[in-house]
Amino acid sequence: MAVVADCFTIGSVVACRTCYDQDIEGEVLAFDAHTKMLILKCPSSSGDARLNDVNIVNLALVSDVQIKREVSVTPDAPQSLDLHRLDTRVKKQIEDKRRLVSALSCVDPEGQQLFLAISKTITDVTWSGQNIQVFNHVHITPPYKVENIRGDPDSKQFVYIKKVVERHFKECAGGPSQSP
Template sequence: MSTVVSDCFTIGSIVATRTCYNEEIEGEVLAFDPQTKMLILKCPSSSGNPKRHDVNIVNLSLVSDVQIKKEVTTVPEPPQSLNLHRLNTRVRNSIENKKRLVTALAACLDPEGQKLFLAITRVIDDVTWVGQNIRVYNEVTITPPYKVENVIGDLDSKPYNYIKKVVEKHWRDQRESSANSSQHQ
């Protein structure tokens, strides 16, 4: 079924395949495993975004045609090794952050307060619960019912004005979301 041109594909080469479903896949070779006959191709994004790419894994046992459009003769640089210490630190920090969020959300039973708390934590790390109040940067407090007028702090400070804008945006998004969901019913 397969008319494979080569037993090995050079990383960086441009290859075109035709699958058994008559689908054409063309892209740059990222990897090839001769034992399993799996070819990994980096193709232009199906979304049309030039900054993104699709990655296709092609089983060469299930293709009817393979053509090498452009052969790369230079040996590519070996891939950079992963910084495992850095990755482990990111994982540990992410887990600690999620645990902190779960603990913080358990402190407040008000669903509106929880939604606002989550909205703030998306843009600011220094957010905690103090009783039923949301405390940001240890400078700004948001009391129930967590509306813009419930933001308390130094009116002239940058943190106060920024938090106030975050709260305004949160409630504007909530109104738009509820308006859109009522239109679709």
């Protein structure tokens, strides 16, 4: 393991060799001395000069660290991210990630799996406490079985969600782990 400096100056250029013999070189965006985590802004792997890759490096797992260029003046604090300027695709990706993170919080694994299965085909699915809420009209309560679906049973949305839930449990029961 390489000897790690107590601090890396933001804006400096650092090169690291990981334990997988991968070389990473980039500009220091942040460094946490306590956890020895270094965040580097590197040229884009896509080759697009307008883009950058961001690598988070655990310095406990590197074999060599070199400071290629040290800066003496600390740059100004970065501007906050303007979410209004992001295109709709990125906003949708952010919202999808938020929904998936909320699916993993304080809910039993069966509920998480059902939520993820529904969210693959329906974007209007959220958590309402422990309940899965779909289309704001259909709710699935624990233990997340077909008989726990609540809503207007005559609505198209209810019927569709019921089919999705039935298909999910059918696929779980007939999965590869259960085959003879």
